[in-house]
Amino acid sequence: MKLYDTLTGTLQPLLRSDSPLPRPGERGPGGEGLRMYVCGVTPYAESHIGHAMSAIVYDVLVRYLRWPGNPAGGLDVTYVSNYTDVDDKLIDRAAELRVDALALAEQQIALWEQQQHALNLLPPDVRPRVTREIPAIVALIERLVAGGHAYATLAGDVYFRVRADADYGKLSHRNIDDLRAGTRFDVKEQKEFPLDFALWKAPPPEGAAGEPQWDSPWGLGRPGWHIECSAMAQRYLGDSIDIHGGGLDLVFPHHENEIAQSESATARPFARIWMHNGLVQRDGEKMSKSLGNVVTVADALARWSPDALRLFVLNSHYRSPNNVTDEAMAAATRAVGRLQVALRPAGPAGSASPLPPGEGLGVRGPADTRACFVAALEDDLNTAQALAALFDLVRDINRARAEGADVAEAQSHLRELAGVLGLTLDAPSDVDASATLDAAQFSKLAKQHAVACGDPDVASTIDALLAARTGARAARDFARADAIRADLAAAGIDIEDTPEGPRWSVRR
RNA sequence: GGCCACGUAGCCAAGUGGUAAGGCAGAGGUCUGCAAAACCUCCAUCACGGGUUCGAUUCCCGUCGUGGCCUCCA
The missing domain is CATH 1.20.120.640 (Anticodon-binding domain of a subclass of class I aminoacyl-tRNA synthetases)
Structure with missing residues (x-):
């Protein structure tokens, strides 16, 4: 299998002769199979269809890789995807809502997991959370500091030293000068260089009201945005992984910074293939809160079936933008x-x-x-x-x-x-669906057509009406048969006549 | 301003240096009492202008347009 690699800008073979990968049930040289890490969500607000699209893409990749029918005969894949449950946005949002930041994260994670299930998304093998990985994160930062790749400030922040990373910018194909020209930082922070980014954040001087914090060699604080993924990928998958995925919008700065951190710490290539999915648009525009056009997963599931959503996503290439209309x-x-x-x-x-x-x-x-x-x-x-x-x-x-x-x-x-492809193709039962329809409306229809029905439920009433229609057709009373069909259609029930008799379905 | 994608039928969307998958919608037909579903047939010269080539939608340059990133984002 070949996958487009953002780092090299080329299609790369996933399986190389020099790195034989284990079959299902087998263990690789390092005790692991194909190692895949995908950046998950920051649970500060409801998930939207962009998150769903991304998850669907990687879900299909995992399903395909594990499928015995692929040319490799099915691979042993370890799929890790994280929750960044400590973050600026999360803290800000919690402050707005006057709730605890960690509680907000917990609640959003629970909702999203429920939705992932509804979307028929395979659960990742590991779902690490920043709040539970602090020791690994601190250890990685210490390693970077020890190696001269990071430095602590008097304020108790720790920054990554971008200028110490010779190939910084290689993933997003930018150079430090271009990036520097675009910086809009206040340089009041105690950074050595404007592009240096935080690995560890001390509480703000005005006090860390409600901010989660942990002890560290640099005092109380919390992890910066990018370090958690480097730490978690390393902990669960090792220094070098096979596939690192995420949305195209993560290329810079998130993945650029991850690759800088990880490779500076280990001096080994971080990921063999960097995969990025295109972003969802709504009616040709970027989905954003300011435009008010965000379609949440809950909205989507209320309007469209999980299979329809998935087929929509898979109908275009994963690297192209996907316009939801x-x-x-x-x-x-x-x-x-x-x-x-x-x-x-x-x-x-x-x-x-x-x-x-x-x-x-x-x-x-x-x-x-x-x-x-x-x-x-x-x-x-x-x-x-x-x-x-x-x-x-x-x-x-x-x-x-x-x-x-x-x-x-x-x-x-x-x-x-x-x-x-993760399509279930299970049509929800029409009998079940009919239970949500208005029973009174259908019993009224039955009366109109002088049809007797013992059971009050909608499905039975429909069956009775259909039986009456079949009788009318046999008697060549097509006017009556068509009237019944038309009335059912008006009530949202479609009829098909098949060799086995009439079939009805709830129109969706 | 810098960096980068993309622009294919009414709509969504694959793809290729030698005249373009699939889905939806539409038209005609078969089937049906009539429908529905299904099946058959039909429906594009690939934004525009140059260039390279025997030949470009596919490669190169330019123009216009759209989108993304450069600040939080799947």
């Missing part, structure tokens, strides 16, 4: 429906197909679909192309089924490949 989301919703329809059982049992499995499946067939799917993902995780292969298989399945062929095998391929 109502129209695009509606298209994704319909597309998910198309995948679901292809997975419906072929027909009534007993009408067993005379064709052996695999026959009649068009020119492509499941094997070719798999090959296209794999080739697409091998090439820098081209999920859009992988999806195209899935839709080709959908067409083949529908066509073959119409011809009476046995499509069960092809369907299981479709289900498996969709699963690699």
Whole structure:
């Protein structure tokens, strides 16, 4: 598999002959498999669809790498993603809300974890939090100070010495002079150099009201923004990792500073591949609080299914910006429906197909679909192309089924490949969905059409109405049949007549 | 001001030095009592202007436009 590496600006092979990676169940030379670290959220406010997009991208990468169907035969991946639960924004936000900063973080983390589950995101193997990693962070800072890469000030802050890092700027492809020209710092801080950044922050002179703080060799304080990721990646994955991921907006300064810290401390390459996902836009504009166009994960889940959201994300390349529009989301919703329809059982049992499995499946067939799917993902995780292969298989399945062929095998391929992308394709049960509809409205409909129904629940009422419609059709009373259908449609129930009888579904 | 991406059909969006996947929408057809679903067919010359090349949407330069980063951000 090749992935685009921000550091070199090129596609890099993930698996190199000089660094054989272990298979599932095996242990690598260092006792670890493929090591992947992804920068998680700062839990100071509700997560938005940008966080969801990022999480979905890395989720698919992990699923694919672990999938036995990939050319490497499935890899043992250790996936670490952090929570930065101590941070300026978090402290400011807590002060605004007059709540405890750590409590705010706790609450937001709980919400986001619930949403991650709803989004069918695999939990990372390790979810470290800054507040629980202070010793590792302090140890790393001490190491940097000892090596001359950092210095403490009289105020009790510790700064990273950017000028001591010869290749500072290599990840974001800038040089110190360009960066310096753009600085807007007040130089009242006791920095040696304007670009030096904080590793450890002493409480402000006016007092650290409500700020979390810990003891350290430099006095009370808290970690700076970037050091936590260096420390946590190192603790859980080692000095050198295989993949480091995050949003494109983290390239500078966050990842630039991480690479500076980690490599200054260890003198070893920090990550083999730096992966960055593009950012979500809303109607062509950046999502931001000031524009008031932030779509939270809760908003998104209320409007669109997890599969639709995921398909929307995967329909474009992970490095491109992804523009969320109502129209695009509606298209994704319909597309998910198309995948679901292809997975419906072929027909009534007993009408067993005379064709052996695999026959009649068009020119492509499941094997070719798999090959296209794999080739697409091998090439820098081209999920859009992988999806195209899935839709080709959908067409083949529908066509073959119409011809009476046995499509069960092809369907299981479709289900498996969709699963690699994290698509569940489980349509929520219509009976369940109907429970949320207005029962009174439907019983009124039943009365209107003079249909008797013993059970008051919506699903039973619909079944009774449908039975009446079927009777009307048999009697060629199409006016009555169509009136029932029209009234159900007006109430949000769609009807399809199939060889097995009428099928109803809740319109979403 | 500095750095960097991108600009493909009505919309979303892959991709390639030799005339462009897929999804949604639309048109016609098959099926259906009529629909729906499904299937078949149709629907773009790739922002604009130069250049390199036998040939560019794909490479180079410029223009315009959009977006990102440079300060917090997935």
